[in-house]
Amino acid sequence: MQLLAKAPTGPIExxxxxxxxxxxxxxxxxxxxxxVLVVGSGLAGGAAAASLxxxxxxxxxxxxxxxxxxAHSIAAQGGINAAKNYPNDNDSVYRLFYDTVKGxxxxxxxxxxxxxxxxxxxIIDQCVAQGVPFAREYGGLLANRSFxxxxxxxxxxxxxxxxxxxxxGAYQALQRKVxxxxxxxxxxxxMLDLIVVDGVARGIVTRDLVTGRIxxxxxxxxxxxxGGYGNTFYLSTNAKNxxxxxxxxxxxxxxxxxxxxxxxxHPTCIPQSGRHQSKLTLMSESLRNDGRVWVPRDPQDVDKxxxxxxxxxxxxxxxxxxxxxxNLVPRDIASRRAKEVxxxxxxxxxxxxxxxxxxxxxxxxxxxxxGRKAIAERYGNLFDMYERITxxxxxxxxxxxxxxxxxxxxxxxxxxxxxSTLPGLFVGGEANxxxxxxxxxxxxxxxxxxxxxxxxxxxxxxxxxxxxGQGAVTPDHPEVRSAxxxxxxxxxxxxxxxxKRSADSFHRELGQLxxxxxxxxxxAASLEQALAKIPSLRAEFWENLRVVGSGDALNQxxxxxxxxxxxxELGELICRDALHREESCGGHxxxxxxxxxxxxxxxxxxxxxxxxxxxxxxxxxxxxHKEPLEFEYVKxxxxxxx
Numbered sequence: 294m295q296l297l298a299k300a301p302t303g304p305i306e307x308x309x310x311x312x313x314x315x316x317x318x319x320x321x322x323x324x325x326x327x328x329v330l331v332v333g334s335g336l337a338g339g340a341a342a343a344s345l346x347x348x349x350x351x352x353x354x355x356x357x358x359x360x361x362x363x364a365h366s367i368a369a370q371g372g373i374n375a376a377k378n379y380p381n382d383n384d385s386v387y388r389l390f391y392d393t394v395k396g397x398x399x400x401x402x403x404x405x406x407x408x409x410x411x412x413x414x415x416i417i418d419q420c421v422a423q424g425v426p427f428a429r430e431y432g433g434l435l436a437n438r439s440f441x442x443x444x445x446x447x448x449x450x451x452x453x454x455x456x457x458x459x460x461x462g463a464y465q466a467l468q469r470k471v472x473x474x475x476x477x478x479x480x481x482x483x484m485l486d487l488i489v490v491d492g493v494a495r496g497i498v499t500r501d502l503v504t505g506r507i508x509x510x511x512x513x514x515x516x517x518x519x520g521g522y523g524n525t526f527y528l529s530t531n532a533k534n535x536x537x538x539x540x541x542x543x544x545x546x547x548x549x550x551x552x553x554x555x556x557x558x559h560p561t562c563i564p565q566s567g568r569h570q571s572k573l574t575l576m577s578e579s580l581r582n583d584g585r586v587w588v589p590r591d592p593q594d595v596d597k598x599x600x601x602x603x604x605x606x607x608x609x610x611x612x613x614x615x616x617x618x619x620n621l622v623p624r625d626i627a628s629r630r631a632k633e634v635x636x637x638x639x640x641x642x643x644x645x646x647x648x649x650x651x652x653x654x655x656x657x658x659x660x661x662x663x664g665r666k667a668i669a670e671r672y673g674n675l676f677d678m679y680e681r682i683t684x685x686x687x688x689x690x691x692x693x694x695x696x697x698x699x700x701x702x703x704x705x706x707x708x709x710x711x712x713s714t715l716p717g718l719f720v721g722g723e724a725n726x727x728x729x730x731x732x733x734x735x736x737x738x739x740x741x742x743x744x745x746x747x748x749x750x751x752x753x754x755x756x757x758x759x760x761x762g763q764g765a766v767t768p769d770h771p772e773v774r775s776a777x778x779x780x781x782x783x784x785x786x787x788x789x790x791x792x793k794r795s796a797d798s799f800h801r802e803l804g805q806l807x808x809x810x811x812x813x814x815x816x817a818a819s820l821e822q823a824l825a826k827i828p829s830l831r832a833e834f835w836e837n838l839r840v841v842g843s844g845d846a847l848n849q850x851x852x853x854x855x856x857x858x859x860x861x862e863l864g865e866l867i868c869r870d871a872l873h874r875e876e877s878c879g880g881h882x883x884x885x886x887x888x889x890x891x892x893x894x895x896x897x898x899x900x901x902x903x904x905x906x907x908x909x910x911x912x913x914x915x916x917x918h919k920e921p922l923e924f925e926y927v928k929x930x931x932x933x934x935x
Contacts, residue, residue, distance in 0.1 A: 294549070296905060296920040300404035300709040305390075305926055309408045312709065313752055317759035324349035327758050328512035330497060332484050332539055334361035336456075336739060337722025338518030339463035340746025341754075346470030348751060350758075353510060354467065355479040355499060357534055362464040365520055365532045366742060369456030370675065371579035372440065372448035373420075373739040375413035380437050384445040386410045391927055393737065396442040396623050397702070397730020398879035398895060399929040400555070402903070402922065404709060405727045409737075412744040417449055419747055423462035426451050438582050438671075442623040442734040442934075453577050453675040459739055463746070479510075483852065484539045485780040487515070487546045487718065490772045493763060494543075494718035498780040502852065505845040507781050509773050511766050514717050514754050517543060518746070521701035521723040523556065525860045525867065526812070527804020529698035530559055530575035536856040537863055540705050540724050548713040549905040549918060551706035551726035553863070554871035557733055557880045558813050559699030560627035563682055563692075564642055564651045571797075573697045574682055576654070577675055578735040581620045583659035583668065584692065586611050586627070588652050592638040599641075599653055599691050610634055618934040625732045625880050625893070626934060628696035632813050633891065635695070642693045655691035696813060700738060702729045702880065703870075706905040706920070710753035711745060714905075717763070719754055721745035726903065731879025784844045787854045792837030796854040799834045803827070803857070803864055811868050816884050820872040824865065828912055831861040862911060869906075873917065876900045888931070897929050 301308035319327070327350050331342040334356035342354040358364060376389040389410040394401055417435070421427065427449050428436040437446040451458040470476040481502045488496040488509060496511035522537035523529040544550045561581065563574045587607045589595055594602050610630060612619045620627075631652050634640065642651030660668055665688055669676070676687050683693070704726040705713050711727065712719050722742040729737065766773065810823040834857070842848040877886040877893035878900075886894045903920040 294714070294907065294918050296706065296714075296903070296918055298402060298708050298920060300402060305403065305407045308404055309411060316752055316756035319755050319759045321349055325351060327351065327514075328353065329514045329516060329754060330355065330510055330512040331516045331518065332356070332497065333364065333518035333520065333722075333724070334358070334467065335364035335366035335518060335520060335722065336459060336463055336742030337724075337746045338516070339364065339460065339467045340743055341516055341518060341721055341750045342476055343463060343466035343470050344747055344751040345754065346467075346475035348755070349475060352470070352476040353479060353512065354476055355482040355484065355510065357481065357483055357502070359480050361467055361478065361480070362460055364460060365535050366460045366739070367457040368530070368532065368575065369739050370453045370575070371577035372438065372450035372455045372736040373416065373459065373743075374440065374447050374734070374736045375417045375449055375740065376410055376447060377414050377417060379434050380446045382445045384447050386414070388445065389413060389447065392443050393728070393734060394730070394927040395932060396734040397732050398893065398932060399730065399897070399901070399924065399927070400552070400878055400922065401728060401730035403924060403926055408749070409728050409741060409744050412748045413740050415748060416740060416743045419743070420459060420462050423466060425458050425462045428452065438579060439621055440735040441578055441581065441621045441627065443621070444618070448579070448736040450579065452670070453579065453672055456739060459743065463743070484519070485542065485783070485855070486776050487543045488773055488776045489546050489715060490766055490770060493716045495763070495766045496773065498776050500780070500784070503847050505843070505848070507777060507784070509768050509777050511768065511773065513758055513763060514719065516719045516721060516750060516754065517705070517724050518721040519724050521704065522863055523698045523701050525803070525864050526698040526807045527800050528565060528570065528573050528808070530562055530573050533572055536859070538856050538859050540720070541859040541863055543705060543713070543715070543718060545908050546715065547908070548715045548718060549706040549907055550703070550866060551903050551905045552703035552731075552870065553867045553906070554811075554874060554881050555702035555731045555879060556698060556867065557624060557700040557702060558628040558696040560624055560631055560696045561654065561694050562697035563679065564695040565645060574678070575697070575699065576679060576692065576694060578624070580654060580672060580675060580692070583663070583671070584620070584654040584656050585609055585658060586620050586652055586654055588634045588639040588641060595639060595641050595649055599655070608634070608639070615934045622934045623732055623734060625882070628813060629882060629891070631696055650695045651693040652695065653691035654694045656687060657691070660688060698808070698812070700733050702726065702731060702733055706903065710756065711749055712753065712757065717757065719750060721750055731881055783855070784851065787838065787851060787858070788840050788844055790835065790838045790840070792839045794837050794839060796838060796840065796850060796857045799830065799838070800853070800857045800860065803830060803861060806830070807864055807867070811871055814882050814884050815871050817872060820868050823868040824872065827861065827865045827868065834858065834861055866906060866915065869915070870904055874900055874904065892932070895929070901929070
């Protein structure tokens with residue numbers, strides 16, 4: 294299969310403008326003839342559904358939650374990047390483009406990244422017009438703060454609630470269209486499969502999570518905006534409901550899955566507190582603006598209260614190793630260095646196994662310099678959340694943090710128009726692979742979700758629909774009936790196994806295996822070990838799973854079982870992709886491939902490509918397809934933040 298990115302050529306500054314002009318249009322009077330299915334109501338899905346509804350298409354927006362405003366986008370607390378240069382510190386669209394390509398360790402498509410940087414300035418205007426309450430300076434301009442991987446302040450924020458406030462903006466736009474009748478909202482609905490007719494995506498199979506009813510939803514195009522797959526690792530910063538079923542079922546139907554091993558470890562998470570913990574809590578990266586990361590210099594001091602350790606006995610290791618960026622180095626680097634000092638016996642907090650998994654994030658200097666009121670204005674809700682969870686007051690004692698699985702840069706492969714390898718199937722936000730390469734810089738997830746939803750998909754979906762020629766598909770079409778029957782049979786199989794183990798127990802075992810063998814550091818030996826263990830765990834799942842209750846009512850055990858079944862297949866692909874990529878880059882750190890200073894060592898000669906995998910069958914080796922990456926504007930070099 295030849296991967297055609299369809300990225301325009303010519304000056305990179307004009308590519309998106311030229312592409313838009315070349316696109317075919319749908320007459321406003323004809324738009325009501327087309328139905329677009331949007332799966333997901335977060336920033337990418339909610340913005341896309343609202344925008345397509347505003348244009349006059351018939352939109353059906355389906356989502357798991359009881360309300361669209363509960364999508365996981367609310368958890369992105371710290372901010373959203375945009376190259377407006379309000380602080381006048383020499384930012385630009387090109388600098389944001391450069392920082393993003395470099396931050397992703399030169400494993401992203403240049404054309405997509407530059408478009409994202411261009412659109413960033415429009416996103417802020419759109420959100421301000423919707424009433425998003427961004428923080429402001431005394432003179433009235435929107436305030437900016439710094440984030441990892443940049444030497445300018447370009448991150449717009451609303452205290453520590455940025456994702457929530459942006460989602461409320463998209464939500465009100467979506468609900469306006471629901472009220473006007475161009476969008477139909479279908480809450481508490483899960484996608485179980487993709488319907489493909491003659492090689493084209495024409496709908497999805499859904500299950501009503503309350504009644505258990507399984508049915509087909511048909512349309513002229515499908516947009517998946519269902520987030521990432523970090524919960525494959527069980528313990529992650531993602532909401533428990535976040536899952537990979539939609540994109541994985543699309544993958545099984547023919548959509549290629551790109552760069553699955555590019556999973557991000559976030560350095561600023563509250564450490565695990567117990568064996569039976571079900572998820573981890575993220576503390577926003579914005580805290581690294583004023584918080585200083587350190588550990589004791591002497592391993593004998595790890596049990597001491599931090600206030601009893603004098604300044605000259607504290608190792609502010611990020612400031613020492615990376616003087617230019619300090620505590621604001623990118624996430625992959627900050628995470629690896631935290632693991633390193635903990636592995637050396639200088640971690641703090643209770644022991645987990647043989648090591649203490651925690652480093653200090655200290656605000657004492659910031660409180661002394663700026664005052665408690667100023668820190669509370671910037672981060673108050675985050676400090677309150679930390680105190681409720683841990684019982685410690687971060688105004689008085691340092692926070693304890695440790696890296697955790699967070700964002701996933703991999704996802705379904707898409708071309709420049711955000712269409713997958715299946716015609717008619719578009720993918721937005723974290724569900725696609727397109728913009729972040731091997732590592733996402735902080736405050737760029739919200740940027741990508743809104744860029745895709747507000748400013749890209751409305752144009753590219755329209756271009757696809759304008760070409761027409763697909764014709765109507767009815768519920769009694771053989772492919773539609775077959776997809777519904779297969780989804781129904783899968784549910785019945787899960788309910789009928791009658792084993793002894795819960796889905797959660799399998800998920801926890803898979804997650805521990807993934808973290809240990811394919812987590813912050815990977816080796817050929819550990820990955821081969823994982824690839825030997827996952828199939829046997831998956832086989833036991835299908836022989837020893839127990840799901841109580843029935844399929845014709847609300848049954849969360851059944852929901853989880855279906856998702857864990859997909860994680861067991863996806864986990865194997867993640868490990869296979871990590872094993873094949875004989876290099877270190879961004880969030881993918883192979884211990885065999887590192888510099889003398891312990892930094893990631895890329896192999897541009899052999900691996901400067903997108904690895905896109907084609908599903909063959911469960912337990913069978915997938916087929917690898919490669920999209921070569923060409924760098925005309927940002928020359929790949931050894932990343933340095935010193």
